[in-house]
Amino acid sequence: MEQSGTSTRLQAAVQDLASGVVSVLRDGDHTRAVLPAGTAEAGDLALAAVRVLGADAVLPGLLSGATSDPAEVAVFRKAVEAYPPRSDAAPTVRWSHWGMARALRRLDPNSSSGPPDEPDTRWLDDASWQTLTHQLAVLAPLALPGESCAVSRLAARRPVDVARGFVRAVRRRDWRQAAGAGRWLTLLPGVPDTLGLESGLDFVELMGGQDPMVTLQVRAARLTRTGTLV
Amino acid sequence: MRPDENVIEELTALRSTDLDAALDPAETEGVYRDSRECAALAAVAGGGAALLSPPTPRPKKG
Numbered sequence: 099m100e101q102s103g104t105s106t107r108l109q110a111a112v113q114d115l116a117s118g119v120v121s122v123l124r125d126g127d128h129t130r131a132v133l134p135a136g137t138a139e140a141g142d143l144a145l146a147a148v149r150v151l152g153a154d155a156v157l158p159g160l161l162s163g164a165t166s167d168p169a170e171v172a173v174f175r176k177a178v179e180a181y182p183p184r185s186d187a188a189p190t191v192r193w194s195h196w197g198m199a200r201a202l203r204r205l206d207p208n209s210s211s212g213p214p215d216e217p218d219t220r221w222l223d224d225a226s227w228q229t230l231t232h233q234l235a236v237l238a239p240l241a242l243p244g245e246s247c248a249v250s251r252l253a254a255r256r257p258v259d260v261a262r263g264f265v266r267a268v269r270r271r272d273w274r275q276a277a278g279a280g281r282w283l284t285l286l287p288g289v290p291d292t293l294g295l296e297s298g299l300d301f302v303e304l305m306g307g308q309d310p311m312v313t314l315q316v317r318a319a320r321l322t323r324t325g326t327l328v
Numbered sequence: 329m330r331p332d333e334n335v336i337e338e339l340t341a342l343r344s345t346d347l348d349a350a351l352d353p354a355e356t357e358g359v360y361r362d363s364r365e366c367a368a369l370a371a372v373a374g375g376g377a378a379l380l381s382p383p384t385p386r387p388k389k390g
Contacts, residue, residue, distance in 0.1 A: 105349065190351060232355045274356075275355070
């Protein structure tokens with residue numbers, strides 16, 4: 099399908115933003131701002147890119163627990179407020195927005211807004227392992243250590259299905275899906291040792307590492323796995 | 329507003345369909361890896377893991 103000009107520009111902006119997050123995760127310099135300097139400078143495209151990257155746009159701060167730059171938090175908040183899910187939005191759109199709201203509360207405990215209500219997970223109740231893995235990979239920003247939600251609890255009940263989906267994604271050369279599934283697997287109990295997750299993540303990075311969206315997920319997975327937070 | 333400014337505005341205006349597509353992407357078309365990549369995975373993993381097994385051979389006709 100042919101992509102629109104704005105779609106291409108949005109994808110480029112998301113890739114740039116993901117590269118910035120990867121750079122901070124790699125260097126461990128969580129004081130360095132990833133998001134545009136202030137709400138005034140953050141144009142529509144930049145804000146939309148933050149919305150698409152979701153909670154991962156502030157992943158270094160979430161993993162390190164360090165105090166975030168107020169200007170960065172303001173941009174993140176603006177993206178959350180500018181793109182609420184529509185009433186007919188897909189479940190992944192609702193959940194990614196919920197993940198951002200949760201992240202915002204973590205970054206700004208003084209936030210006046212209360213805990214957001216979780217969307218439901220009915221659409222995943224009878225999902226095949228292929229669909230489950232695809233949807234979880236899309237929602238990889240929800241895979242954070244020490245954070246529970248209905249999606250993570252559902253994933254924890256199906257570790258073998260996610261492992262199977264990871265292998266399928268590798269075999270299909272869907273590196274983004276493989277990286278997202280791999281990130282979830284680092285958090286799930288009961289993942290078969292025979293999966294070879296660590297080697298698999300190495301391979302995913304080797305093959306798909308030119309895509310910052312892949313590198314971001316693999317790096318998040320490794321940081322989660324080793325417990326070495328930024 | 330100059331005509332070129334109109335064009336720029338059109339190009340930069342974000343369409344909600346673009347955002348929805350980015351937030352709820354369909355699964356990409358699968359391309360199964362070839363034997364050379366299986367070998368690369370074997371080299372990375374060192375052997376023994378489930379991922380290393382090459383695609384199941386299909387029965388030959390005839």
